Amino acid sequence: MKKLTLIISFFFIIFPIFNSHSNEFRNLDKLFLELSETKSEDRADKLEKEIWAIWNWHPDDYQLTAKLELGTRLMYDGDYDYALKVFNNVIVTDPKWSEAWNKRATLFFFMKNFQDSLKDIEVVLNLEPRHFGALSGQAQIFIELKEYERAVDSLKKAKKIHPIIRGNKLIPELEEIIKKQTI
Secondary structure, three states: HHHHHHHHHHHHHHHHHHHHHHHHHHHHHHHHHHHHHHHOOHHHHHHHHHHHHHHHHOOOOOHHHHHHHHHHHHHHHHOOOHHHHHHHHHHHOOOHHHHHHHHHHHHHHHHHOOOHHHHHHHHHHHHHHOHHHHHHHHHHHHHHHHHHHHHHHHHHHHHHHHOOHHHHHHHHHHHHHHHHHHH
């Protein structure tokens, strides 16, 4: 009986989590609209975190969410080979989940495999054109490759989606570098 009570309790704890996330997916458009209109850095930060929470949560499969979290931990712990296997598995299981591609793009960036990272970012942007994180990552890669005009272009695209994004501070610096290169 005690075991049954635990199972029922677990269901009532976990069900609202799933239910709230499914509601959040429907609110993604609303969050992006508010993000594009806010002038408050604090509000923009909160909206950004809400969007990331939705992106990091698979809409239909909690196990994929758990795998993505595992791969992310492995990546940040420096276990790149294992993280790559995990991300590859998630992508094969659901190739339409943009955040799986984005995490693998981030991993490739950490591995200094910029070309594969850029390829994955293109997939992310095809699946979720508003992915300001992918655009920011793309800009970072272009900076590493000293392709400053392309970096500025990526940052400006991210700025259209997220006007208060931190990468905005890089735009004038990069434009100054570009200007000096043309002199």
